[in-house]
Amino acid sequence: MTQPTTGKYAERIAKGAEFLDAERPDWRSSIDLDRLQLAHCERCVLGQLKLWPVLDEKRPGEEAALGFDLPAEEFGVGYSGLDVEWRQYIEATR
Secondary structure (H helix, E strand, O other): OOOOOOOOOHHHHHHHHHHHHHHOOOHHHHOOOOOOOOOOOOOOHHHHHOOHHHHHHHOOOOOOOOOOOOOHHHHHHOOHHHHHHHHHHHHHHO
8 A cells, every 4th residue: 555644644544554454454443533632541542542542552752653642752842733633534545
């Protein structure tokens, strides 16, 4: 598959999508893009899919590397860019 987004977080999001594909292949259709907010646990990708416990068990500490969170040094930037890129990725791959 070609890379659907080319922004700052594209590589991380692609890795996160690979994780989700392995855990729940139909995950894209379960995401409510109108509710998607990575800064809120229940509205983020993992929260909407109820997969936080799975990530914590299988890939602990890799939230930022997989595009599900921001690394500490980027907290000041805010989550809007990450939200936009996840939306773009999901829309392009649905």
